[in-house]
Amino acid sequence: MSKFYEYSICELNSLLLKKEIKAVEITESYLKRIEKLDGKIGSYLTITAEEALKQAAIVDKKIVNGEKISVLAGIPLAIKDNMCIKGIKTTCASKILHNFIPPYDATVVKKLDNEDYVLLGKTNLDEFAMGASTENSGFKITHNPWDLSCVPGGSSGGSAAVVAAREAVAALGSDTGGSIRQPAACCGVVGLKPTYGLVSRFGLVAFASSLDQIGPITRDVRDAAVLLNIISGHDECDSTSINKELPDYTAGLGDGVKGLKIGLPKEYFSDWVDAEVAVCMDSARKILENLGAEFIDISLPHTEYGVATYYIIATAEASANLARYDGVKYGYRSPDYNNFLQMQKNTREEGFGAEVKRRIMLGTYVLSSGYYDAYYLKAQKVRSLIKNDFDQAFSDCDLIMTPTIAEPAFKLGEKTSDPLKMYLSDIFTISANLAGIPAISIPAGFAKEGLPIGLQFLGGAFSEDMILKAAYAFEQATDYHLKWPK
Amino acid sequence: MQYEPVIGLEIHAQLKTNTKIFCNCSTSFDQQPNLSTCPVCLGLPGALPVLNKKVIEYGIKTALCLNCKIADKNIFARKNYFYPDLPKGYQISQFELPLGLGGFINIGEKDNQKRIGITRLHLEEDAGKLLHRADGSLVDFNRTGIPLMEIVSEPDLRTAKDAKEFVVKLRDILLYNGVCDCNMEQGSLRCDANISVRKAGAKEFGVKTEVKNMNSFRFMQKALEYEIERQIDELESGGRIIQETRLWDEAKGVTVSMRSKEEAHDYRYFPEPDLVPVMVSVQWVEDIRKTIPELPDEKKERFVSQYNIPEYDAKVLTTSRDLADYFEDCAKLYSDAKIVSNWIMGELLREIKNDNTDIKDCSITPKMLTDMLGLIKKGVISGKIAKQVFEDMYKTGDAPQDIIEKKGLKQIMDPNAIRSIIKEIMAGNPKQVRLYRQGKTKIIGYLVGQVMKHTKGKANPQLVNKLLAEELKRD
Numbered sequence: 001m002s003k004f005y006e007y008s009i010c011e012l013n014s015l016l017l018k019k020e021i022k023a024v025e026i027t028e029s030y031l032k033r034i035e036k037l038d039g040k041i042g043s044y045l046t047i048t049a050e051e052a053l054k055q056a057a058i059v060d061k062k063i064v065n066g067e068k069i070s071v072l073a074g075i076p077l078a079i080k081d082n083m084c085i086k087g088i089k090t091t092c093a094s095k096i097l098h099n100f101i102p103p104y105d106a107t108v109v110k111k112l113d114n115e116d117y118v119l120l121g122k123t124n125l126d127e128f129a130m131g132a133s134t135e136n137s138g139f140k141i142t143h144n145p146w147d148l149s150c151v152p153g154g155s156s157g158g159s160a161a162v163v164a165a166r167e168a169v170a171a172l173g174s175d176t177g178g179s180i181r182q183p184a185a186c187c188g189v190v191g192l193k194p195t196y197g198l199v200s201r202f203g204l205v206a207f208a209s210s211l212d213q214i215g216p217i218t219r220d221v222r223d224a225a226v227l228l229n230i231i232s233g234h235d236e237c238d239s240t241s242i243n244k245e246l247p248d249y250t251a252g253l254g255d256g257v258k259g260l261k262i263g264l265p266k267e268y269f270s271d272w273v274d275a276e277v278a279v280c281m282d283s284a285r286k287i288l289e290n291l292g293a294e295f296i297d298i299s300l301p302h303t304e305y306g307v308a309t310y311y312i313i314a315t316a317e318a319s320a321n322l323a324r325y326d327g328v329k330y331g332y333r334s335p336d337y338n339n340f341l342q343m344q345k346n347t348r349e350e351g352f353g354a355e356v357k358r359r360i361m362l363g364t365y366v367l368s369s370g371y372y373d374a375y376y377l378k379a380q381k382v383r384s385l386i387k388n389d390f391d392q393a394f395s396d397c398d399l400i401m402t403p404t405i406a407e408p409a410f411k412l413g414e415k416t417s418d419p420l421k422m423y424l425s426d427i428f429t430i431s432a433n434l435a436g437i438p439a440i441s442i443p444a445g446f447a448k449e450g451l452p453i454g455l456q457f458l459g460g461a462f463s464e465d466m467i468l469k470a471a472y473a474f475e476q477a478t479d480y481h482l483k484w485p486k
Numbered sequence: 487m488q489y490e491p492v493i494g495l496e497i498h499a500q501l502k503t504n505t506k507i508f509c510n511c512s513t514s515f516d517q518q519p520n521l522s523t524c525p526v527c528l529g530l531p532g533a534l535p536v537l538n539k540k541v542i543e544y545g546i547k548t549a550l551c552l553n554c555k556i557a558d559k560n561i562f563a564r565k566n567y568f569y570p571d572l573p574k575g576y577q578i579s580q581f582e583l584p585l586g587l588g589g590f591i592n593i594g595e596k597d598n599q600k601r602i603g604i605t606r607l608h609l610e611e612d613a614g615k616l617l618h619r620a621d622g623s624l625v626d627f628n629r630t631g632i633p634l635m636e637i638v639s640e641p642d643l644r645t646a647k648d649a650k651e652f653v654v655k656l657r658d659i660l661l662y663n664g665v666c667d668c669n670m671e672q673g674s675l676r677c678d679a680n681i682s683v684r685k686a687g688a689k690e691f692g693v694k695t696e697v698k699n700m701n702s703f704r705f706m707q708k709a710l711e712y713e714i715e716r717q718i719d720e721l722e723s724g725g726r727i728i729q730e731t732r733l734w735d736e737a738k739g740v741t742v743s744m745r746s747k748e749e750a751h752d753y754r755y756f757p758e759p760d761l762v763p764v765m766v767s768v769q770w771v772e773d774i775r776k777t778i779p780e781l782p783d784e785k786k787e788r789f790v791s792q793y794n795i796p797e798y799d800a801k802v803l804t805t806s807r808d809l810a811d812y813f814e815d816c817a818k819l820y821s822d823a824k825i826v827s828n829w830i831m832g833e834l835l836r837e838i839k840n841d842n843t844d845i846k847d848c849s850i851t852p853k854m855l856t857d858m859l860g861l862i863k864k865g866v867i868s869g870k871i872a873k874q875v876f877e878d879m880y881k882t883g884d885a886p887q888d889i890i891e892k893k894g895l896k897q898i899m900d901p902n903a904i905r906s907i908i909k910e911i912m913a914g915n916p917k918q919v920r921l922y923r924q925g926k927t928k929i930i931g932y933l934v935g936q937v938m939k940h941t942k943g944k945a946n947p948q949l950v951n952k953l954l955a956e957e958l959k960r961d
Contacts, residue, residue, distance in 0.1 A: 323575020
């Protein structure tokens with residue numbers, strides 16, 4: 001019973017309830033594993049060992065006292081380092097926030113806390129979640145646990161890597177254009193981006209406010225549903241959060257896909273999808289058909305404009321969201337200044353990395369007087385068209401299946417010199433953010449080199465129960481999720 | 487050459503809500519620096535704004551009073567600029583879709599009114615305050631997120647006096663609605679002006695300057711008058727006006743160039759994605775309309791017709807809602823409204839002004855004042871003694887009856903008592919009595935004075951006159 005890291009949330013919970021293990025033992029085993037592996041993988045920016053053991057001990061005490069405990073009690077999780085946790089450094093993997101300790105908890109963190117989760121630490125990301133490989137971190141590189149010479153994807157690369165490497169039971173990530181699903185696919189784990197507004201953004205350091213959404217990264221679909229149950233729901237602190245009755249996302253998991261109509265958008269199955277990915281998609285289709293699902297061909301005609309639209313809207317919002325880092329109130333301040341203008345200029349010059357600066361400049365440009373209509377306003381219109389594409393599609397089918405990524409994880413350094421190539425890594429995931437709809441990536445097979453391949457289900461707004469059901473049915477019929485890097 | 491000034495105003499009013507516009511921090515000002523702050527108004531990473539509905543309500547209320555059209559869909563925007571007192575690096579404001587559009591205020595007297603257009607009314611958040619010291623600059627974020635209402639007028643004003651009247655009118659409306667303190671010195675009401683001059687009869691506008699830092703109504707009029715003169719002098723001497731921002735320097739009594747418009751910002755406005763559009767229903771507007779109190783102009787007219795007081799009195803009495811309420815409370819208790827008005831405008835307002843206090847904090851209640859007026863009417867005290875009673879009431883807050891009782895100020899009405907005093911006075915002033923009887927009847931004034939002096943002003947003057955005449959004629 002020493003390999004506690006082999007178990008999912010639900011398995012650990014039942015072992016805890018049966019008093020076969022102690023929460024402290026689980027946490028200890030994870031801390032040991034982190035100590036052993038993270039030097040090679042590099043997924044944690046901060047490890048909170050002491051607090052984790054303290055929290056685990058509290059859970060053990062509750063169990064001994066016969067108190068009722070939550071499904072998440074004593075479960076060690078990791079949180080992407082762009083979510084605020086009171087008293088714990090939150091850096092967004094940026095030098096400009098290298099010393100920032102929030103005085104408050106993000107709403108999702110509060111919710112996890114209420115369930116007595118155990119925080120193992122904060123995970124690496126592309127600086128301010130801008131990137132698709134976690135190579136843009138201002139602090140360190142995270143390696144793909146399946147092949148250390150490859151990227152883990154990004155921007156939630158640290159969170160996906162810790163789940164894949166069993167350095168945490170599960171993790172939270174954030175997804176602005178694919179930042180949960182793309183690394184989940186690269187690392188062979190489950191990643192869910194909920195409907196915009198389902199999970200509070202309060203305390204998530206903003207990249208692009210109208211696109212950002214927090215979601216779970218887990219080793220299986222049930223764990224994703226368990227975490228979604230906990231982190232979803234209305235929050236008075238987030239004006240964009242939806243006030244709505246929500247289902248128990250675990251309840252309908254086993255309902256199967258019989259009779260479900262699944263759309264295959266022709267724009268997502270073009271020639272440049274890697275052959276091995278295409279094979280996995282074919283086999284996924286057959287598996288689901290065998291389970292009773294029906295496939296139809298659909299079209300999402302504005303797909304090709306997704307990336308361009310995204311990089312206008314996301315950067316415009318980011319240019320304003322990142323204006324607050326001026327050295328006045330918190331974070332890094334350049335030592336080299338004589339007046340405010342210099343202080344601010346040097347602070348931002350020295351504090352931000354190249355990709356962040358590139359996006360701030362791009363966003364500033366598209367909002368500038370004289371360019372606003374041609375870029376920002378036009379992008380908003382295209383965004384509506386993309387949304388309409390999905391509305392149209394969901395009148396013909398229940399959900400949509402696509403590859404999550406066009407090819408398995410690429411090599412470290414392979415795309416760092418070509419930002420456009422890097423931006424295209426998100427081509428299949430970006431539309432869900434623009435349309436605000438939920439999407440999940442689940443393991444769907446492996447390439448010859450042993451790298452995981454992911455498939456994505458997309459559904460209409462607030463259809464998380466349906467995409468989880470389909471994902472669960474597929475997962476039950478396959479064993480990809482049971483494999484993990486040794 | 488005759489010139490015509492053209493003036494448009496931009497007014498910022500801090501709204502008197504209990505909490506800030508996007509968080510629950512108190513709007514109270516007498517705080518230690520940076521105490522009334524939270525992650526939201528400090529712009530900490532990850533914090534999000536949540537709109538205070540009360541702000542919209544106050545905005546709608548004001549917009550209705552300014553005869554604006556109310557937008558049914560309200561969108562907030564980010565106005566981007568860097569300044570150390572702006573913690574997010576952008577101000578949340580309204581841009582394309584403001585709350586109120588196309589209203590007006592009438593200024594001038596009843597038969598000579600001018601309609602001044604209101605271009606727009608929008609809502610936004612205030613910034614913090616910078617403190618510059620020898621060892622560096624400090625920021626106080628207490629003011630950050632205080633709700634602001636910006637009201638922009640059309641360039642319809644033609645004189646500095648009209649501009650002042652416009653702002654006074656606007657202030658009265660804000661005060662009556664209780665939405666703003668309107669303290670220009672403390673900055674809860676701030677006014678900037680766009681000014682240009684053109685040759686009389688010209689259709690085109692001249693080049694305008696923007697004048698800021700006018701921190702009182704008096705300064706405002708002076709600043710505008712100065713700037714108009716400056717522009718005319720400039721043009722007359724063959725110069726030209728540069729479009730620029732100028733600051734009013736009160737000490738020197740001049741406007742000084744601050745920056746030219748060429749350096750103007752590109753604010754890169756775009757819709758604030760952290761807030762959802764605020765939909766304003768017809769029902770909501772109507773519910774708010776019902777809470778609008780009678781405004782100064784209507785009230786003034788009603789006072790004239792209902793209480794039969796002169797227009798001037800009505801204008802003075804309606805300068806504030808509290809004063810008008812005070813007058814009306816008195817007028818309900820005492821039927822002669824003109825006498826009430828005289829006492830309020832004379833004695834009461836003088837005392838209040840001397841003490842630099844407010845009618846709300848006045849120790850004389852309407853009941854006390856009207857009780858006193860009743861006592862004058864009944865002859866219990868004379869008008870002269872009443873002034874003494876009034877001062878006493880103002881100082882102590884005691885009822886007039888008690889003051890009269892305690893100080894023995896009751897008027898002497900007993901003819902026998904007065905007659906015996908008269909006799910005493912006549913005995914003591916034989917020379918004056920003789921002169922009277924020789925036909926110098928005017929001397930009676932002196933003798934009345936002596937009687938009044940003897941009774942410390944308490945004898946009823948009419949009675950003294952009557953009885954004295956009788957006694958002088960008797961022998």
